[in-house]
Amino acid sequence: MLQKTVTMAATKRVALVAHDNKKKELVAWCKKHHKDLAPHTLYGTGTTGAVIERDADLTINKLISGPLGGDQQIGALITEGKVDFLIFFWDPFEPLPHDPDVKALLRIAAVWNIPVACNPASADVMVHSTLFRGSFDRQVPDYEGYLKERLAN
Numbered sequence: 001m002l003q004k005t006v007t008m009a010a011t012k013r014v015a016l017v018a019h020d021n022k023k024k025e026l027v028a029w030c031k032k033h034h035k036d037l038a039p040h041t042l043y044g045t046g047t048t049g050a051v052i053e054r055d056a057d058l059t060i061n062k063l064i065s066g067p068l069g070g071d072q073q074i075g076a077l078i079t080e081g082k083v084d085f086l087i088f089f090w091d092p093f094e095p096l097p098h099d100p101d102v103k104a105l106l107r108i109a110a111v112w113n114i115p116v117a118c119n120p121a122s123a124d125v126m127v128h129s130t131l132f133r134g135s136f137d138r139q140v141p142d143y144e145g146y147l148k149e150r151l152a153n
Contacts, residue, residue, distance in 0.1 A: 002142035002146055003142055004139070004142040010133065010134050012085055013040065013041045013077075014042050015077065015086045016049065016060070017074060017087070018048045019066075019091040029124075031055070036127040043060065043063060045065060045066040045073070045074065046064050049062035071102060071104070072101060084114065085115050085116075089120075089123075113139055115131075
């Protein structure tokens with residue numbers, strides 16, 4: 001696939017998602033990193049976003065609940081270039097009825113070259129990176145070029 005370079009601004013757009021068994025862990029992590037997260041635009045799926053906003057005192061752009069389509073909403077924001085980082089504390093031991101949605105979200109994050117943290121240790125590394133606080137370039141699919149190529153055939 002054709003690629004192009006985009007520059008991520010210093011102020012990031014971060015999606016925060018957690019499975020039910022990981023919500024408390026994500027809230028605790030958000031409290032710990034309040035100062036790191038507060039300057040950025042934050043998105044959260046349904047309950048997770050509401051709990052983070054209430055308990056960690058962060059402003060969250062709340063979407064609908066993950067099982068009802070919130071994971072797809074985050075994925076759509078990624079494809080539109082409106083999410084730069086994904087912090088998704090998922091439970092590897094709990095089978096979920098919306099598991100295909102979770103896999104689709106992780107796939108879209110990989111396709112669009114979005115940094116993803118799936119646990120507190122990787123999320124710690126992410127927010128302490130100079131790339132989290134500054135601008136940097138990343139490669140993304142060149143959708144316009146892709147369409148042009150596909151329509152030429």
